[in-house]
Amino acid sequence: MNDVVKYNEGSDPTNRxxxxxxxxxxxxALPTATFKVWHGAxxxxLEDIPVVGYQDHKHGVKVLFWSGKDFSEPGLLGIGKHRAAGITYTEVDAINVEDLRRYLRLSSEIIWDYRQLRSQN
Known part of the structure; x- marks a missing residue:
């Protein structure tokens, strides 16, 4: 069984x-993407570059878009010192599917290669 499926099955029943x-x-939205549990989530x-992920939390499911600050989307909040931004969802009915699909499309178009950033420092 895939590690992501195990993660999903073991998530908080409220967030499942x-x-x-x-x-x-x-x-x-990302049919060519590979996925795995990485750093616990x-x-x-896409081409071995992280573009989006989610994490089960006590107060909802946090979604992180690695290049999200560059999407210029008011619904996403900047996270950390690099280009990441995210959003937290607490229930399916509260998800604006149109926005989510746009964020996912942007995550495949705007990709920061953090490997390159690390090698330049």
Whole structure:
């Protein structure tokens, strides 16, 4: 069984519907992506570069877009010192699917290669 499926199955039952929904949306929007549990959470990669992931938390499911600050989307909050931004979902009905699909499309178009950034420092 895939490690992401195990992660999803072991998630908080309150968050499980959101996690299942996100997993399906991510797979549909990023059909060429690979995915695995990376640093403790499911992450989707395009050409070995992380683009989006989610994490089960006490107060919802946090979604991280590695290049999200460059999407110029008001619904995403900047995270950390690099280009990441995210959003937290607490229930499936609260997910604006149109926005989510746009974020996922942007995550496949705007990709910061953090490997390159590390090698330049």
């Amino acid at each position: 519907p959101v996690i299942d929904f996100l997993f399906e949306e991510f797979q549909q 499911p992450v989707f990669f």
